Structure formats: structure tokens, C-alpha cells
Amino acid sequence: MQINELDSLAFASMLRQGAVQLGKDKKVVNDLNVFPIPDGDTGDNMLMTLKAGCASLPASDSQSRGGKTKLSLYEVAQAASSGMLLGARGNSGVILSRIFAGLAKGLQGVVEAGTTALAKAMQAAVDEAYKSVPVPVEGTIITVLREGVAGTDACGDLNQYFETLLEAMQTSLDHTPELLPVLKDAGVVDSGGAGLLSIFRGMNDALNGIVSEEEVALTTVAAPTIELDKFNENSTLEFGYCTEFLLRLMRSKVDLDSFDENVVFNYLNKVGESVVAFREGTIIKVHVHTFTPGAILNEMQKYGEFLTIKIENMALQHHQSANQDNASFKTPPKKYGVVTVATGEGLINAFREIGADEVIAGGQTMNPSTQDFMDAFARIHAQHILVFPNNKNIKMAADQAADLYKGADIHVLPSATIGEGYYGIGSIDRDNANVEEVVASVTEIMQQVVTGMVSTAIRDAEGDQVSVRTGDYVGYSGKQILSDSPDRETAAKGLIERLGAASRDVMLVFFGEQVPQNEAESLVADLQTQYKNLEIMLNNGAQPVYDYIIVCI
Numbered sequence: 001m002q003i004n005e006l007d008s009l010a011f012a013s014m015l016r017q018g019a020v021q022l023g024k025d026k027k028v029v030n031d032l033n034v035f036p037i038p039d040g041d042t043g044d045n046m047l048m049t050l051k052a053g054c055a056s057l058p059a060s061d062s063q064s065r066g067g068k069t070k071l072s073l074y075e076v077a078q079a080a081s082s083g084m085l086l087g088a089r090g091n092s093g094v095i096l097s098r099i100f101a102g103l104a105k106g107l108q109g110v111v112e113a114g115t116t117a118l119a120k121a122m123q124a125a126v127d128e129a130y131k132s133v134p135v136p137v138e139g140t141i142i143t144v145l146r147e148g149v150a151g152t153d154a155c156g157d158l159n160q161y162f163e164t165l166l167e168a169m170q171t172s173l174d175h176t177p178e179l180l181p182v183l184k185d186a187g188v189v190d191s192g193g194a195g196l197l198s199i200f201r202g203m204n205d206a207l208n209g210i211v212s213e214e215e216v217a218l219t220t221v222a223a224p225t226i227e228l229d230k231f232n233e234n235s236t237l238e239f240g241y242c243t244e245f246l247l248r249l250m251r252s253k254v255d256l257d258s259f260d261e262n263v264v265f266n267y268l269n270k271v272g273e274s275v276v277a278f279r280e281g282t283i284i285k286v287h288v289h290t291f292t293p294g295a296i297l298n299e300m301q302k303y304g305e306f307l308t309i310k311i312e313n314m315a316l317q318h319h320q321s322a323n324q325d326n327a328s329f330k331t332p333p334k335k336y337g338v339v340t341v342a343t344g345e346g347l348i349n350a351f352r353e354i355g356a357d358e359v360i361a362g363g364q365t366m367n368p369s370t371q372d373f374m375d376a377f378a379r380i381h382a383q384h385i386l387v388f389p390n391n392k393n394i395k396m397a398a399d400q401a402a403d404l405y406k407g408a409d410i411h412v413l414p415s416a417t418i419g420e421g422y423y424g425i426g427s428i429d430r431d432n433a434n435v436e437e438v439v440a441s442v443t444e445i446m447q448q449v450v451t452g453m454v455s456t457a458i459r460d461a462e463g464d465q466v467s468v469r470t471g472d473y474v475g476y477s478g479k480q481i482l483s484d485s486p487d488r489e490t491a492a493k494g495l496i497e498r499l500g501a502a503s504r505d506v507m508l509v510f511f512g513e514q515v516p517q518n519e520a521e522s523l524v525a526d527l528q529t530q531y532k533n534l535e536i537m538l539n540n541g542a543q544p545v546y547d548y549i550i551v552c553i
Helices: 008-031 042-055 073-087 090-106 115-131 141-150 158-179 181-186 191-207 215-219 262-271 293-300 320-330 345-354 370-378 392-404 418-426 435-446 488-498 517-530
Strands: 241-249 273-280 283-290 304-313 334-342 358-361 382-388 409-412 450-456 461-463 466-468 473-477 480-485 506-511 535-540 548-552
Touching: 008 042, 008 073, 008 191, 042 073, 042 090, 042 191, 073 090, 073 273, 073 283, 073 370, 073 392, 090 115, 090 141, 090 191, 090 392, 115 141, 115 158, 141 158, 141 191, 158 181, 158 191, 241 293, 262 273, 262 283, 262 293, 273 370, 273 392, 283 293, 293 304, 334 345, 334 370, 334 418, 345 358, 345 418, 345 506, 345 535, 358 370, 370 392, 382 418, 382 435, 392 409, 409 435, 418 435, 418 450, 418 506, 418 548, 450 488, 466 480, 473 488, 480 488, 488 517, 488 548, 506 517, 517 535
Parallel strands: 334 358, 334 382, 382 409, 506 535
Antiparallel strands: 241 283, 241 304, 273 283, 450 473, 450 548, 461 466, 473 480, 506 548
């Protein structure tokens, strides 16, 4: 079936089928992880990001309902892009969201796209993807996209274009080990590039009329349960309304070329609370808590018209604890708030005890989304919010959330490990009014912390003076393998020695959910005998994946 024009309905179906295909391939993509422990989650992150985009698509049967004009390709691509922006998880998810943001920008004003228009938009996607990475690394997802687009001829119909694109992307993916030695050493191709190819294969299937029954599951959302008795005829409106909307700026009302969206943001911060707002093209996305949603909606119509509106009485929302927090916003904001990321009940409690206001559940194999960070920011009533991602793969989503959030000044700290985040939060001088000094001091403290982990190897590998065998326990710091043993305790002791514990003052040992407490206590008893001048503290972190997290300072 020859396709010459791509419309909004077909594009929406292609995105959904791309998600279906990635869902089938995500384990393969995850397993392309180059490190010999089970921390590969590229497929999961990309899938959740794409699903967020699919969830933001207009319902296919409503685009032409009632004789109204069908939405343009650009409008649907922009809606998907906005969803991915907020749903982006991990480095791969953030880059994926920027790829589709670039695609949407390239389709601006396009109602239906032929091959030439689509090729132009794909080049815009390449440009946006490269801009999203501070230091672009070739041999990754951005290379597969760039070489795929560059190797595709814009002549012919859309079927030919996609077939050529897939072939060029596959060739590029196969070549990634030649560009990145770490891939070649592990005998794998780049996981992000593989995920992107999987998505475009699914999109190509939908273009050719091959749509899986599983697509329905992506678009079906259960209606929320509303407990109406939480607000009856005798209630008092204590918490106000959670108000969300998409506002399309209109040329008839504002000069789009010179319009400063800060006019909107400043107004919202003056009249509302928990403001989350950002502009993407001619659309402004807003979340605000207010007692007078009608006044805000009337003000917003000075600038444009609404695409969507949602207003909820917060007394009926599911999380009563969040409502109580919102009530406290009547008091002046505190100087500093803290958001961090951890998984495992013990670790989460430890971060709360050390001073974190919000601990987002997540880690190496469960990266939080941009929206997760923005929701956490909105629950904190502070002038400055310090963010500790505790993982390099989470920092991009935190940075993106910081750029979007308008309710406070957000400072994302370079914490790459649990240890850096823990000691960093503990070192915050909350009495110092100079935020730059506080950030600099915390950063300096974190640079003195070393963190190591013990986990189980999922493949053979060679490290620095260490040979790893599948099923062994591996001790490592960053991406450097420091110990290996069939015995967990031996691997932990080898790791601790290589971390330089003899020259350190304090060691924290967080043991994971798979480690019996008596085993952890035995390990610490042996360490105290070996390192007599080292203060050692044992904590039940209950974290998954990592049997031990060792933190030294």
C-alpha cells in the first residue's frame, strides 16, 4: 500500500505501535547493558517515556467528531512531545523526548506531511537530539538517528522513506561498537540506538497497516475513583482546587514573536500555589492550586484559548497527606527544601532523617520521570530547592524538571551516588542565606565521598585486575570493577579494601533486601577488627539490586 501523505491519525497510530514494538523488545534492549550487573533499564525508560507521549495524544475518534476539522499533524506531534517531556525517564528517555520535540518543531504548520516535509522534520529531530546532550558521544542513540536520517533519500513515497530509514539505522546500530570501545569489549550494540530502532520498526508497521491488538492497551486509561463523601454539603473548602490546563497562545490576542510567557508565570505565582508551568511553542502548560480557578481561567483568556482544562477539588484527591502539605503554604516559604532519589525503605528513611523533604522512589533500575521531580517540587514550600539525583542516569530528568518548574529556584547538585547524596544533604548549612555558597560547600563535601556497591554479575566481564564470571558477586565503584568472588562477604571485603577504607574516618554499610541481617552484622564485626580506627555504621537499606552499598568519607 503506497502512502504519500502522513496525517495526524496515522501518526498517532504509528506512535502507539512504536510503543507496542518497544514493549516486546524492551528486555532485549535492557540486556544490552554494557556493565555486568543487572542495572540495564534503557528499554524501560524509553518505553515509559513513549507511553507518556501516547497518553497525551488526542483520542483518535474525537479529532473529527461533530464535523470539526481534524487536528493537524503538527498539533498531534506537539501533544505527544509535551507528554514525553513530562514523562521522560533516564538519559535515554530524555533524549527520546527531545527527538520527538525536534520532530514536532520540524512539523510546525504542517497539516499532512509528504516525504520531503517528513525528512525535514527528521533532520530537526537530529538537531534537537544533539542539542540535548552537553557532550555528544558518538556510537549512541544520537548517532543511530543521525546516520539513519543522513542515509535516507527523501525521494519516493513514505513507505520507501521508512524502509530506507530502517536499513540505515540498522547499519548505524551495527557499527556502534566500532565507535565505542566499551560496547565492543562487552560484545553488544548501543541499547538506546536499539530502542530507537525498535520504535521506528513499530511505526513502520503501523504505516503499512499492521497494527497489533495490544495497541488498545496503550490508550485505555481507567477512570479515577472519586470519593464524593470527602466533600459534602456541610464541608468547608480548605484546600482549594487543583487546576490544570493547556493554553494555546493566539495571534489574535498576543504578538507571538515578542510575547514573554513570564507575564503568565508571574501572575500564577502571585495568585496561586504549587505552580508548575512551561511553554512549548505556542502552548503553555499550567498546574496551579487555587481557591478561585475561574479568575485564573478568565485571566488566561487574555492571551489565548484552552485546549484542555481539568479542575479538581483537592478534598477529593487521593493523597490526603499532600493536601495537608498544601494547607501549610499559607505560611512564608522556608529558605531551603531538599529532593532526593532512593529506593528501599531503609534508605528512604535514612534520607528523610538526614534532612530530605521529598524522597522520590527510584534508582538505577527505576528512573523517576521529569513529572515525578516537578510533583515533588510542588509539594515543598521553599525559596530554593536542592536536588540530589544520586545517579548520573537520573540527572537529565532532574535538569529538565528544573528548567520547567517556576514555583521556586531549583538547584540540581552533581550527586552521582547514594553516598554523595547522603553526605551532601547532611552537610547543608541551612542558616547560610547565600545559596551559591551553600551549593559550592555541598559540592566540595560530595567530592570527598567514595561509594561502592556489591551486586550479582549477569555476564562474564574483564575489569581492572579482576575477571568476572556470571553469577559471581561483583564489587565496583562507578564503572570500575574492584572485586569479584562467588562469596558475597569476600566480594564486599575486597571492595572495601580497594576503596581505601584504611585511610578513611567513617564508613556506612547499607545492606540490601536479599542480605540476612546476621550476615551483615558478621561482615561489620570482621571489618571492625580489621579497621580499628574506622567508625563503621550498619544500616538496613532494604534496597533491591545492590546487596551492599558502602559509603566512605
